[in-house]
Amino acid sequence: MDLTPRTSPDNAPLAPRKHNHKWKYVAMLVVVVSAGGFIVSQFLTSAIDFYCNVDEIGKREGCEPNRRLRVQGTVEQDSLKSDSGSTTFVLIFNNQTVDVRYNGDPGGIFQECIPVVAHGQLVGDTFEANRIEVKHSNTYSEANPDRLTQSKAEQCSLLAG
Amino acid sequence: MSSETQSFKGVGTPTTRMYGLMAVVALGWVFLGGLFFTPEDAVQGDAVRIMYVHVPTAWVAYLAFIVTGIASACWLIGKKHSMGFDRVAGASAEVGVLFMAMTLLSGSLWGRITWGTFWVWDPRLTTTAFLFVTYLGYLAVRGLGGTAEQRARRSSVIALLAVLEIPLVHFSVVLWRSLHQRATVLSPDGDIKMDGLMLFTLLFGVFGFTVLFAWLVSHRQRIMAMQDAQQITALDAAVTERLKEVQE
Numbered sequence: 001m002d003l004t005p006r007t008s009p010d011n012a013p014l015a016p017r018k019h020n021h022k023w024k025y026v027a028m029l030v031v032v033v034s035a036g037g038f039i040v041s042q043f044l045t046s047a048i049d050f051y052c053n054v055d056e057i058g059k060r061e062g063c064e065p066n067r068r069l070r071v072q073g074t075v076e077q078d079s080l081k082s083d084s085g086s087t088t089f090v091l092i093f094n095n096q097t098v099d100v101r102y103n104g105d106p107g108g109i110f111q112e113c114i115p116v117v118a119h120g121q122l123v124g125d126t127f128e129a130n131r132i133e134v135k136h137s138n139t140y141s142e143a144n145p146d147r148l149t150q151s152k153a154e155q156c157s158l159l160a161g
Numbered sequence: 162m163s164s165e166t167q168s169f170k171g172v173g174t175p176t177t178r179m180y181g182l183m184a185v186v187a188l189g190w191v192f193l194g195g196l197f198f199t200p201e202d203a204v205q206g207d208a209v210r211i212m213y214v215h216v217p218t219a220w221v222a223y224l225a226f227i228v229t230g231i232a233s234a235c236w237l238i239g240k241k242h243s244m245g246f247d248r249v250a251g252a253s254a255e256v257g258v259l260f261m262a263m264t265l266l267s268g269s270l271w272g273r274i275t276w277g278t279f280w281v282w283d284p285r286l287t288t289t290a291f292l293f294v295t296y297l298g299y300l301a302v303r304g305l306g307g308t309a310e311q312r313a314r315r316s317s318v319i320a321l322l323a324v325l326e327i328p329l330v331h332f333s334v335v336l337w338r339s340l341h342q343r344a345t346v347l348s349p350d351g352d353i354k355m356d357g358l359m360l361f362t363l364l365f366g367v368f369g370f371t372v373l374f375a376w377l378v379s380h381r382q383r384i385m386a387m388q389d390a391q392q393i394t395a396l397d398a399a400v401t402e403r404l405k406e407v408q409e
Binding site for chain 2: 021022024025026028029032033035036039040042043046047048049050051072106107108109110111114117131132133134135136137138139140141142143144
């Protein structure tokens with residue numbers, strides 16, 4: 001039995017042709033595959049080795065001091081200074097330190113005794129950072145000024161490795 | 162009004178209405194508790210309140226994709242190849258993509274406040290983005306056309322492969338160096354470092370969003386069933402019409 005769509009004498013469809021959505025999904029699939037490829041390339045080039053720890057600079061492959069690095073460590077207590085638009089601090093990890101200078105105020109929850117990832121390059125003995133990302137821990141506790149002051153030094157030394 | 166018309170009045174049942182009510186109550190508490198009753202975090206301040214949406218939506222997205230995987234496996238393995246499994250798989254994937262988008266959006270806002278940036282290509286964020294894109298691809302494949310069985314077969318194979326990404330996303334913060342913090346509630350050492358009321362609100366959020374997921378999937382798969390039935394009815398009517406013409 002013939003179930004093909006009916007047409008009028010001048011060969012035009014009697015009923016409005018149902019819009020074909022297939023091409024919409026094909027286009028969506030092309031976008032998805034392209035996005036997937038881009039994400040995989042980002043994973044391979046950036047995500048696998050997201051940062052070097054302070055003590056790995058010049059010691060681990062990919063952490064050579066003459067290249068652009070992402071360095072992870074804790075902002076050492078009493079090292080944070082802001083002067084004429086730039087912020088300087090000492091980054092510590094596993095008892096190894098590096099001086100960091102950042103042009104501007106990192107903002108957000110940046111503070112002493114907090115782990116951060118600094119993006120930049122070593123110039124002499126100072127790490128010149130142009131981006132600071134704060135790494136917050138998986139601990140969530142009620143804000144309590146007394147308890148915070150009491151435990152800050154202890155927490156700082158723990159985070160410093 | 163005929164009984165046939167009445168049956169298309171809606172897709173709600175006493176069970177879905179119960180899901181809806183439970184979701185409203187639970188999410189009402191999450192809204193009030195998250196915004197007004199839970200304390201500020203010692204380090205993050207008020208930004209921690211984003212967690213009450215971010216974590217539950219991520220959990221529900223994982224759950225949705227696992228349900229899609231299980232329903233797809235049931236369709237493939239089952240001798241009858243019941244289309245009900247395929248509809249549950251599709252509905253769950255749609256809701257999962259919605260919740261994953263909410264996770265990415267809320268996480269991005271949380272990241273801007275705490276990390277100082279909306280997005281970084283770190284292992285957790287990159288693998289989550291890939292998971293999201295994979296399920297968008299799954300939905301695109303479902304829409305490519307063909308018979309219902311063809312749609313079910315190709316999408317179930319993709320669902321079974323895609324679900325394998327979930328452990329990779331969850332353990333990405335352990336496997337690689339990530340800016341994203343490690344798990345708090347599901348931490349490997351079992352020590353949950355979270356204030357009591359914060360934890361209660363978070364778990365209530367997980368419950369509320371899970372019930373909301375169940376409500377959404379129940380309705381969506383019933384709508385899909387009605388759409389399938391409508392197509393079959395339309396085809397049956399066309400065949401009957403042609404048969405009548407042949408007989409005349």
